[in-house]
Amino acid sequence: MRWIHAAGRGLLVLVVILTGYVTSGARAQDGSGGGRGPLTLATAGDLTHYLGPLLQGWNRTHPGEKVTLVELPDSADETHAQMATDLRDGDRSRFDVLNIDVNWTSEFAAAGWIRPLPRDRFPLGAFLDPVTDTATYEGRLYAVPYVTNAGLLLYRKDVLAKQGVPPPRTWAELEHDARTIAPKYGLGGYAGQFLPYEGLTVNAAEAVYSAGGTILGDEGARVTVDSAATEGIGFLARGVREGWIPKAALTYKEEESKQAFQDGKLLFLRNWPYAYVLASAKGSPVAGRIGAVPLPGPDGPGTSVLGGSNLAVNAHARHPDSAARLIAYLTSAPVQRQVLTRGALPPVRAALYEDPGLIRRFPYLPTLRESVINAKPRPKSPRYDQVSLVVQAVVHDAMSGHETPAAAARRLARELSAIPGR
Structure with missing residues (x-):
C-alpha cells in the first residue's frame, strides 16, 4: 500500500500483533493499560526499507516488547480488505495496533473495530494543525497521526527554464x-x-476541492456533489481527450507514475513527496532537474487531499499498554525525524518543517508544509470503502471517454446517495 498518502509513497500500514494474556477493565478500554508483551509490526510497501533500522531502537530499549516486522500487500485496497477481514474476527483477531490510512479512521471507529484513545497520552499539540482531525470520529480520538502527506506538482525545472516560463499555478x-x-x-x-x-x-x-466543491458532508450524512464536481472531473477528462494526459496514465498508480517521471517521460507529475526524493536521488536520470510546487487550481493554487496514516488500537487488543507505548514511541520527536530522513515520509511534527538542516536536505519541506496546512481530508464516511469505489469507477469512466463530465457528476451524486449507512 502506497502513502496517499491519500496517502502517499504509497500508504504505509503498520499492524502490531500483541501476544500474551488478555486484559480487562477500564484501562484496557481506553488503551492506557493492560500489560505488555512482544509485538509484531506489519507494513505494506515499505519501499524505502526504513522501518527495520528504526525499530531496532525500540527493541534495544524494550527487550520484553520486541517488534518483529511483517509486510502486507502494497495496494491500499488489498491491505484494507485484509485488515477488515481480520478485525471482523473480534477477539480472534491477530491485529492489535493498526497504522491505518487516514480515511479509514471513521469507518473502523463506526464499526467498533478500534478503541478510543486518551488524548493526554500523546503529543497532539506538537502536530501540524490539520492532521489530528483525521484521527477523530464523532468528537473522540480513535487514532494518533503518524505520517501526514499532501500532493505536490513535480516538474522538470530544466525544461521550463529553457522555455523561460515559471512552474504553473493554474489549470x-x-x-x-x-x-x-x-x-x-x-x-x-x-x-x-x-x-x-x-x-x-x-x-x-483534489480536482473537485480545487474547483471549490465537496463530495460528502456531515461525516457522510449528506451528498454534496455539485457543479464543481463537473468542473473537476472535466479537467481530468479533458486532459486525456486532448492528449496532454497520456492514455498510459489511466493505468498508473503511485509507483508507475513516479517511474515514468523519473525515467524522463513526463513534464509534470502529481505525486506524494517520496517521488521527489527518489527522482532526485543519485543515479536518477532527472536528478538535479526537478522542482516541486503546490498543486494548481482553476484560478491559483489548488487543494491537495490530506494523506498519511494514523496509528489505532484494536478494540480487542491483548496488550493495550504496549500498544499505547509503541504509538508514543513512533510519534516521538526523534523517531519522527527518522521517518523523514530514513523513510522520505512526511512527519506529523510541525517543528521538523522549520528545521534549517532538514530544509537543506529536503528542499520541498516549506512547500509541503503549505500544502498540508491547506489540504482537506477525503470524504469522511463510515462506509468509506464503498464511497471510494464509486468515485473511482465514475471518474475513470469519464476519463476514458465513456460519459461526459456532467453525466459523471450526476451519476456520482446518484450512486453515493444509494450507499446505505454512508
Whole structure:
C-alpha cells in the first residue's frame, strides 16, 4: 500500500500483533493499560526499507516488547480488505495496533473495530494543525497521526527554464505547458494516479476541492456533489481527450507514475513527496532537474487531499499498554525525524518543517508544509470503502471517454446517495 498518502509513497500500514494474556477493565478500554508483551509490526510497501533500522531502537530499549516486522500487500485496497477481514474476527483477531490510512479512521471507529484513545497520552499539540482531525470520529480520538502527506506538482525545472516560463499555478497554465512545451522535448504532459483504485479517488477529490466543491458532508450524512464536481472531473477528462494526459496514465498508480517521471517521460507529475526524493536521488536520470510546487487550481493554487496514516488500537487488543507505548514511541520527536530522513515520509511534527538542516536536505519541506496546512481530508464516511469505489469507477469512466463530465457528476451524486449507512 502506497502513502496517499491519500496517502502517499504509497500508504504505509503498520499492524502490531500483541501476544500474551488478555486484559480487562477500564484501562484496557481506553488503551492506557493492560500489560505488555512482544509485538509484531506489519507494513505494506515499505519501499524505502526504513522501518527495520528504526525499530531496532525500540527493541534495544524494550527487550520484553520486541517488534518483529511483517509486510502486507502494497495496494491500499488489498491491505484494507485484509485488515477488515481480520478485525471482523473480534477477539480472534491477530491485529492489535493498526497504522491505518487516514480515511479509514471513521469507518473502523463506526464499526467498533478500534478503541478510543486518551488524548493526554500523546503529543497532539506538537502536530501540524490539520492532521489530528483525521484521527477523530464523532468528537473522540480513535487514532494518533503518524505520517501526514499532501500532493505536490513535480516538474522538470530544466525544461521550463529553457522555455523561460515559471512552474504553473493554474489549470490553464498547466494545460498550456503540458500541451505545447512537453511535445517539443518528447515528453508526456501531465500524469497522476489514474488507475481505478484509491489513488484515483485522491486525484479526483483534489480536482473537485480545487474547483471549490465537496463530495460528502456531515461525516457522510449528506451528498454534496455539485457543479464543481463537473468542473473537476472535466479537467481530468479533458486532459486525456486532448492528449496532454497520456492514455498510459489511466493505468498508473503511485509507483508507475513516479517511474515514468523519473525515467524522463513526463513534464509534470502529481505525486506524494517520496517521488521527489527518489527522482532526485543519485543515479536518477532527472536528478538535479526537478522542482516541486503546490498543486494548481482553476484560478491559483489548488487543494491537495490530506494523506498519511494514523496509528489505532484494536478494540480487542491483548496488550493495550504496549500498544499505547509503541504509538508514543513512533510519534516521538526523534523517531519522527527518522521517518523523514530514513523513510522520505512526511512527519506529523510541525517543528521538523522549520528545521534549517532538514530544509537543506529536503528542499520541498516549506512547500509541503503549505500544502498540508491547506489540504482537506477525503470524504469522511463510515462506509468509506464503498464511497471510494464509486468515485473511482465514475471518474475513470469519464476519463476514458465513456460519459461526459456532467453525466459523471450526476451519476456520482446518484450512486453515493444509494450507499446505505454512508
